Amino acid sequence: QKNYHNILTESHEKVGLITLNRPKALNALSSDLIHEVNNALEKYDDDPNIGAIVITGNERAFAAGADIKEMMDKTFAEVYKTNFLGHWGKISDIKKPIIAAVNGFALGGGCELAMSCDIIYAGDKAIFGQPEIKLGIIPGAGGTQRLVRAIGKSKAMEIVLTGRNFKAQEAEQWGLVSKVLPADKVLDEAIRLGQEIASLSQPSIQAAKESINKAFELSLKEGTHFERRLFYSLFGLNDKKEGMSAFTDKREPKWTHN
């Protein structure tokens, strides 16, 4: 196992868990931390024994944003030339499903990291927000794009333009979060969800994720075309044969993931 300084990793029966671990800084997302998250995500993505990934923080904070102390003295030339937040996009290349288990603050980059995951479970005291406007900047890791797709223009505008926080219950009502749970149950339930997903055929899970994500990129006509092509391609899998045979034989399928 690799020596990480800002995260912890452990696997729970087919689910890879990444715990953000800078508790003193409320898990502020420094560049080093994001590099470590990317590295851990890639390792789990390549590991045939892992079928889903969970990212979590601690009870006080999922993450309170990008590291303000790291950004404080940076100039335009520096952030532009180095494409400062460029590596935050890596998470979108991960093929396996990623679940965010959010307790406490998910602010700025923390909210954006959660929104970059495929499913969000939140604790009943979780707080979301994009407070960047109060720092004289705007969200820079997809917040203005993903929030509007998740909750619509008027609410996204209100949140980003005021920097006001919102609660887990609101996030669920608006469709950003799929479930709100008691704080001490969030991680267990996220892992359980990961295990349920990981018990299915990996190629079809990956295809389903890929196809849903295309809904954000393509027109309905192109998207349904893409979906149908991918659907046809799954007929080349042994797991398709196995899944349908198991149904007609009235038995549980044995997936071989190919």
Ligand code: CAA
């Ligand atoms: N970056 C760096 N350090 C942070 C941080 C951040 N985003 N958030 C919290 N910390 C640090 C604090 O500086 C403090 O450190 P010290 O003990 O050394 O002073 C420690 O974490 C604890 O924080 P507080 O004392 O502030 O705790 P609190 O309970 O009083 O307040 C809070 C909690 C409301 C979340 C407050 O910490 C806060 O407002 N944090 C910043 C939130 C924010 O603005 N996030 C957006 C960042 S910009 C961004 O994310 C850009 C992007 O789009 C990628």
